[in-house]
Amino acid sequence: MIDDDDYADITRRTLHHYDDNARRFFAGTIDHDVSQNIDALLAAIEAPAPYTILDFGCGPGRDLKTFAALGHRAIGLDGSAQFVEMAHAFSGCDVWHQNFIDLHLPDATFDGVFANASLFHVPRDLLPKVLGELYATLKPGGVLFSSNPRGHNEEGWNGPRYGCFHDYPAWERYVVAAGFMPLRHYYRPEGLPREQQPWLASVWRKPSGSFVSLRTE
Numbered sequence: 282m283i284d285d286d287d288y289a290d291i292t293r294r295t296l297h298h299y300d301d302n303a304r305r306f307f308a309g310t311i312d313h314d315v316s317q318n319i320d321a322l323l324a325a326i327e328a329p330a331p332y333t334i335l336d337f338g339c340g341p342g343r344d345l346k347t348f349a350a351l352g353h354r355a356i357g358l359d360g361s362a363q364f365v366e367m368a369h370a371f372s373g374c375d376v377w378h379q380n381f382i383d384l385h386l387p388d389a390t391f392d393g394v395f396a397n398a399s400l401f402h403v404p405r406d407l408l409p410k411v412l413g414e415l416y417a418t419l420k421p422g423g424v425l426f427s428s429n430p431r432g433h434n435e436e437g438w439n440g441p442r443y444g445c446f447h448d449y450p451a452w453e454r455y456v457v458a459a460g461f462m463p464l465r466h467y468y469r470p471e472g473l474p475r476e477q478q479p480w481l482a483s484v485w486r487k488p489s490g491s492f493v494s495l496r497t498e
Contacts, residue, residue, distance in 0.1 A: 291443045292380050296360045298441040303363035307341040322393050322426035325464055325484050332392040338399025342368030349374055382407055386418035393424045401429040401444045405436050412459035422489035431481035461485035
């Protein structure tokens with residue numbers, strides 16, 4: 282069993298890695314093309330533009346800057362203090378310093394949540410709570426996008442970072458249990474054989490009639 286102290290240690294050690302490698306991470310990811318993922322989120326939102334977008338696990342701000350350049354109100358969130366500072370400086374957007382297991386999000390605020398390469402860091406037992414928080418912070422009809430490194434439902438340390446590597450059926454069970462409706466999923470990078478597509482991307486909607494918070498205590 283993992284207790285609260287263990288979860289705190291998992292979070293602390295993973296964030297320590299990102300803080301220590303923030304500049305290297307920025308240089309190594311700034312040119313990554315995730316336009317397919319950004320387009321998947323924006324195309325699924327049915328509200329009038331411009332949208333209010335939460336970039337959940339925004340890192341040093343690459344995608345925040347893209348959302349802002351497209352005319353949307355983008356807010357970042359990250360647990361790494363170094364990433365928060367870098368993302369604000371790079372994008373000019375507001376960035377909240379919160380880790381994933383201790384979130385304080387406003388209810389029914391966002392048209393979309395963009396969780397690109399972030400939710401896989403949430404320990405499996407805490408995933409229902411975190412997904413409930415994201416459900417609650419979306420407006421009715423809002424959209425959650427996630428992209429995670431896929432696997433066979435392994436969980437544990439991958440070097441200095443902790444992660445969970447879900448297959449689609451397992452991931453779907455978690456997200457549907459949080460109240461979301463599945464819209465689509467796909468594998469990345471596009472155009473390659475499946476064994477060369479390590480990323481599982483998926484798009485989900487909060488039902489438009491949803492007004493009850495699904496936060497878990």
